[in-house]
Amino acid sequence: MGRAPCCEKVGLKQGRWTKEEDEILARYIKEHGEGSWRSLPKNAGLLRCGKSCRLRWINYLRADLKRGNITEEEEEMIIKLHATLGNRWSLIAGHLPGRTDNEIKNYWNSHLSRRAADFRDGVVVNIDLSRLPGGGKRRGGRASRGILAAAAKEKKGKKGKDDKGKNNVAEAEQQQQLKEEDANVSTTPRPQSDCATAAQSEEQAQASASGLTSDGPEEEDTLALSEEMVSALLAAPGSPKLEVGPDGSCMDSDSGPSGDSGCGSGGPSGDVAHELDLGLDDKAIMDWDLMGLDISAADDMWDPLLWDYDDETLVPEPAGGGEGHQQQDEVMSDLFFLDNL
DNA sequence: AAGTAACTCAACCGCGATCTG
């Protein structure tokens, strides 16, 4: 649409999918699982490119998609996540089960972006971007064949017993992603005070990419938004208390202990100077009062993340009950794994 | 009723990251 098709698509169908095509694609993926998008259309007998098949499956045909309007709770979630993550729609979608990045992106662009000014006084959900895969900016790249083979093996083992087997790979990946991202939400908050420069540039970058900068005056607003967001966090009663650890790393949003920019171990920089000015010569451990954040709208999703830490042992205190504790253990396990990467 | 502006959303595109041989 709107652009000339790439050469490899000559002869391939474009535009809206028909019911028949949907059925073919769904049937094929049910039998063979996701992946190998390049060869999928050929094998399935579809005159579509692999990209198109993948998009159709992810955005429309997947069984675990939630249809219907975005709820108020979801909307609030999107707003808060966008305030921190910017236009990282896939990450935002990861926190909204059943919603796709495309759906959220569309919803933001059509419903929320023009209301952006209303969000400035909103609450920013802190997410340690450094702990996201690829520094929170994971891009593409095919899965290793080992992983795919293992997934295929698992699927084969379950095939015939459980219809869910058709989505094993996707669900496993999605759950893993959710798990990883949940582990990064607020459990290792951003030390805004010592990383303000990095935070500002990050927020500016996000704002500039958020679609809020379409016309003149809004550009100023965008920058103002970024600064306000940072300032608000700095001034927030729940701002992190810094504690000092042994290895000198900074739990920064952009770099993390092993990051390559911002404060932390990324080498000499202005951010490091910030860090030193604040006496952060050791690992910073946050005592971050998450309860100070207004995230009540999605309490059911965030509950497992609202823990109080024992300062010394970092053993999470369950906010809810036994089930929550199990989830917290999983998150802690993930954090431990990420810390040791 | 007709024209058109505004809106929604499915789909496409290019880019960059990652993997493999």
Next chain:
DNA sequence: TCAGATCGCGGTTGAGTTACT
């Protein structure tokens, strides 16, 4: 080490729909 293949992501487009004049 590197080139090519593959994949996922965010930005963008335009057909279809709805609201307004």
